[in-house]
Amino acid sequence: MPTAEAITDAVRRYLKAVAGGTAADIAACFAENATLEDPVGSEPHRGRAAIQRFFEPITDARRETELIAIRVASSSAAFHFRVRTERDSQVVEVQPIDVMTFDETGLIVEMRAFWSEADIRLG
């Protein structure tokens, strides 16, 4: 099981990749057979290739992320964060709560993102 510190580091790496990386950089935070359900209730994306495709649409936007709060338990973390994208002067900001489970190497094996359209702020 990864340590609490390793899990927190992995979450920070993920948020850094979401803010400034390519879709491949973000997907590299996930294990080969990971699943991603974003938002919770939607059909999960399965495998690193599908996860990379999921992130491609945001990579042409200017992005910012900020970790608000994180709680680690066992090999999982729940964390509240802010993600802001700006594209053609259109700002979209959401502050989801994500739950991730990690493998022993610190890669994400499952991600579930809790948010809904009501949480989207346009600027």
Next chain:
Amino acid sequence: MPTAEAITDAVRRYLKAVAGGTAADIAACFAENATLEDPVGSEPHRGRAAIQRFFEPITDARRETELIAIRVASSSAAFHFRVRTERDSQVVEVQPIDVMTFDETGLIVEMRAFWSEADIRLG
């Protein structure tokens, strides 16, 4: 599926029961066959009777709860909150992130609490 408003109300009812109710009041927020994993990684408690027993130890303490942030998705919610207990002048405060899934009547069918001993503050 319960509405986002019904889910938010159910979370507030739960936190109110944790702050001021009996163990039976808290257990009444859960469905008959609900599971409770607190913290995540520990053996889940199964069924309303076991859940009531789980909450009994806190009911002789003075308690306070506060909802910090909540995100609803589908029939689930993730929320960050503060719970403070005081017993014989010993204050214990934790700010977990919980994930709950609800049935169509707004009862909790699954609760998973993300926190660890490192998050406990003694006062």
